[in-house]
Amino acid sequence: MSLDELYKEVILDHYRTPRNRGRLDPHDVKLERNNPLCGDELELYLNFDGEDLVGIAFEGKGCSISMASASMMTEKVKGLDVKQARAMAESTKRMMAGEEPGDINELGDLVSLKGVVKYPVRIKCALLGWNTLLEGLDEVP
Ligand code: ZN
Numbered sequence: 001m002s003l004d005e006l007y008k009e010v011i012l013d014h015y016r017t018p019r020n021r022g023r024l025d026p027h028d029v030k031l032e033r034n035n036p037l038c039g040d041e042l043e044l045y046l047n048f049d050g051e052d053l054v055g056i057a058f059e060g061k062g063c064s065i066s067m068a069s070a071s072m073m074t075e076k077v078k079g080l081d082v083k084q085a086r087a088m089a090e091s092t093k094r095m096m097a098g099e100e101p102g103d104i105n106e107l108g109d110l111v112s113l114k115g116v117v118k119y120p121v122r123i124k125c126a127l128l129g130w131n132t133l134l135e136g137l138d139e140v141p
Contacts, residue, residue: 043060082140097117
């Protein structure tokens, strides 16, 4: 299996079996964002304990890239503090901008998304969750 095929498998696995899918009730922050270029829709729920992101879940519909990226994101940032979560989002955005190769030790499954860097329209799909998260992190109660 080539690396490209492996990455495709990882994306499809998150798309078919999304992690942390659903709503958080109660929640501290709820954001609804979409990506009109592709039609992706995302609802993101966040719960904080002080500066720690103790709960994160998402609902939505859209392409496999947007939903898989949101699933991977919830897995990576759950339990981090706001600063760490923001750093993870910035690392992912740099990888998706082609500025960094993406460190598998830091980003884990997220490196499977870097094949998308070649397709500018899909980058917005991959970053929908992350841009929504960054907005949500600004709303720490
Ligand atoms: Zn999309």
